[in-house]
Amino acid sequence: MNVELTGAEIAIRCLQEEGVQCIFGYPGGAVLFIYDELFKQDKVRHILVRHEQAAIHAADGYARSSKNVGVALVTSGPGVTNAVTGIATAYMDSIPLVIISGQVPTAAIGLDAFQEVDTVGITRPCVKHNFLVKDVSELAMTMKKAFYIASTGRPGPVLVDIPKDVSQQLTQFVYPDKVTMRSYNPVTKGHSRQIKKALELILSAKRPMIYAGGGVILSNAAEQLTELTRALNFPCTNTLMGLGGFPATDKQSLGMLGMHGTYEANMAMQYCDVLIAVGARFDDRVIGNPKHFFNENRKIIHIDIDPSSISKRVRVDVPIVGDVLDVLKELLKLLKAEKKKPDSAALKEWWKQIDQWRERDCLKFDRTSKIIKPQKVIETLYEITKGDAFITSDVGQHQMWAAQFYKFDKPRRWINSGGLGTMGFGMPAAMGVQLANPKAKVACITGEASIQMCIQELSTCKQYHLPLKIVNLNNRYMGMVRQWQEFFHGNRYAESYMNALPDFVKLAESYGHVGMKIEKPEDVEGALKEAFKLKDQLVFLDFITDQTENVFPMVPGGKGLSEMILV
Amino acid sequence: MENESGALSRVAGLFSARGYNIESLTVAPTEDPTLSRMTLVTIGSDEVVEQVTKQLNKLIEVVKVIDLNEGNHIERELMLVKVRAIGAERDEIMRLTEIFRGSIIDVTTKSYTIELTGTSCKLDAFLKAIEPSAVLETVRTGACGIGRGEWVLRV
Numbered sequence: 001m002n003v004e005l006t007g008a009e010i011a012i013r014c015l016q017e018e019g020v021q022c023i024f025g026y027p028g029g030a031v032l033f034i035y036d037e038l039f040k041q042d043k044v045r046h047i048l049v050r051h052e053q054a055a056i057h058a059a060d061g062y063a064r065s066s067k068n069v070g071v072a073l074v075t076s077g078p079g080v081t082n083a084v085t086g087i088a089t090a091y092m093d094s095i096p097l098v099i100i101s102g103q104v105p106t107a108a109i110g111l112d113a114f115q116e117v118d119t120v121g122i123t124r125p126c127v128k129h130n131f132l133v134k135d136v137s138e139l140a141m142t143m144k145k146a147f148y149i150a151s152t153g154r155p156g157p158v159l160v161d162i163p164k165d166v167s168q169q170l171t172q173f174v175y176p177d178k179v180t181m182r183s184y185n186p187v188t189k190g191h192s193r194q195i196k197k198a199l200e201l202i203l204s205a206k207r208p209m210i211y212a213g214g215g216v217i218l219s220n221a222a223e224q225l226t227e228l229t230r231a232l233n234f235p236c237t238n239t240l241m242g243l244g245g246f247p248a249t250d251k252q253s254l255g256m257l258g259m260h261g262t263y264e265a266n267m268a269m270q271y272c273d274v275l276i277a278v279g280a281r282f283d284d285r286v287i288g289n290p291k292h293f294f295n296e297n298r299k300i301i302h303i304d305i306d307p308s309s310i311s312k313r314v315r316v317d318v319p320i321v322g323d324v325l326d327v328l329k330e331l332l333k334l335l336k337a338e339k340k341k342p343d344s345a346a347l348k349e350w351w352k353q354i355d356q357w358r359e360r361d362c363l364k365f366d367r368t369s370k371i372i373k374p375q376k377v378i379e380t381l382y383e384i385t386k387g388d389a390f391i392t393s394d395v396g397q398h399q400m401w402a403a404q405f406y407k408f409d410k411p412r413r414w415i416n417s418g419g420l421g422t423m424g425f426g427m428p429a430a431m432g433v434q435l436a437n438p439k440a441k442v443a444c445i446t447g448e449a450s451i452q453m454c455i456q457e458l459s460t461c462k463q464y465h466l467p468l469k470i471v472n473l474n475n476r477y478m479g480m481v482r483q484w485q486e487f488f489h490g491n492r493y494a495e496s497y498m499n500a501l502p503d504f505v506k507l508a509e510s511y512g513h514v515g516m517k518i519e520k521p522e523d524v525e526g527a528l529k530e531a532f533k534l535k536d537q538l539v540f541l542d543f544i545t546d547q548t549e550n551v552f553p554m555v556p557g558g559k560g561l562s563e564m565i566l567v
Numbered sequence: 568m569e570n571e572s573g574a575l576s577r578v579a580g581l582f583s584a585r586g587y588n589i590e591s592l593t594v595a596p597t598e599d600p601t602l603s604r605m606t607l608v609t610i611g612s613d614e615v616v617e618q619v620t621k622q623l624n625k626l627i628e629v630v631k632v633i634d635l636n637e638g639n640h641i642e643r644e645l646m647l648v649k650v651r652a653i654g655a656e657r658d659e660i661m662r663l664t665e666i667f668r669g670s671i672i673d674v675t676t677k678s679y680t681i682e683l684t685g686t687s688c689k690l691d692a693f694l695k696a697i698e699p700s701a702v703l704e705t706v707r708t709g710a711c712g713i714g715r716g717e718w719v720l721r722v
Contacts, residue, residue, distance in 0.1 A: 120573060121576070124576070124577060124580055125584050129627040149627060181627070183568070183569055183628055184627050306625070307624070308622050308625055311614070311617065312618060
């Protein structure tokens, strides 16, 4: 006969059964029993953050860099509301997370109890699914379902809300081996007839283009995408979320596309005749104005695991619903067996055109400047880390420059909030990355505005000896806001100037870290080298950069991809 | 969909979050008490309806979605109307109720309460046929629908 366990014990046992090694959280009244059980065991490590938003971002960075489900634990009420930004961030980027939240006792639900919020209601629009566990006998199955739902199909965050009394109640614990749900059966294999149709279209293309998004990273299909792209000799562009899905240093890579994409990627996107969209969703930052996009005729193949992503913003000709990995494997198999080859004469012409676009050198910047150019910092970071670091970023100009100038050859190395655009994401995400990859070089590219949104996590980094390198591109402005105000609001810089900034060097030092302030271009390389030599230390590098620098190219809102503002 | 608390709010939340409109919505448990069946009436272009269907299917608790407009189907809505019924009005309203094949289910010296079932259009037509000032109160269930003939929605 099995002994009975409390709900709190069961919650922790479920994490152990799922092989979870590390969770991020912050204790509070409603989760005290769960924390008590965490205390009594040593299989699951708990990382104490300084704010619940950071717990979710850290679990998110952990998941993105490790292929595992990220796990966070927060208390009821403000614990949950603080976590919402993190949950929405993960939801927009389809990151598998399980969030356990405490809730007031079941008898108190609905009575406006202390630290009570309707957690299931508040999080409903920004989770893949959520549960309120009202009976301890359902807890184990609910946890099993949470991990299953989070990690299958189009991944996403799943929240399990556990009332305090449920964490105290006793029941027999059996962790289910598997879960079957009549209402949730995500497809994996693509329809074989659709895949055949896609191949026919691919082989008939004169001006093909592969457009690869975050789905390639999430389904671990970078290798297959690379093999297919090379076998076809097609150009490939990656979205912000897809960087690293195809090697950026490959000659077939056109770099990133979209609002701040390269000239060649956006032009090829606009003027291709067959577009192969792989795990991407044609969002507003990628194709600009959809009407303008359809000024040109092209056939579109769209591979995505989420049927609702297909024909949402643009009509496609060959939809393939399925896991990118399965579909690409099937395509490769068919391609190998196929006698017909891509039209090499047409491709030669197409590449000639692309090379002409490349000559525009759209990412050029002033290399002789006496003020530090942000692009130069990232380029130097790339060189010093040999392109092999994990890079997280916050949101704004620095994020775009990081995406443009750090050439990602491997998947899961570029970690940023693409969909929600959450300032404050970078440092906590980097903590998760470092914990998932203890030996790796991890840098957070940020700005003086973003970094201050989760600056308290410098304390967490100290507690767990996380030797992050914080690359702060400090231009004393919310740079991207300032850029839009310069371009579209008549240089009226409303509230985008950051006055009264802290001395970041002293700030880092006060948390027990190393701080460096770099003001001259000739010092950039030396400072970065020195920072990475300090292997066991977090180094806060405060680069005082050009205040007037803008991100180019730029597709203004509402404009088409070929209507870029160029430098 | 699963007959679970919260499932309805996921559907309603989806419609408001994505800016789709709900004309009417009816829901009740089926012969299998673990399942509820919902009939939802919405208006939109083919593209919007396609997205609505896909988004509904994405909800974890939704088991199956069909667009009844893709085949022949029957729609019925129930309406209860309380009308003023004094003097000559009493006969007139009774006749109208008969014509519309409704029934009077509650009577006082001053009012009738009429039960009427049919398509939403028929119920609208009935209300148009009555002198507006005579209508004291109406309550409608919203449409529920089912496919014709052998067309069966089963899980």
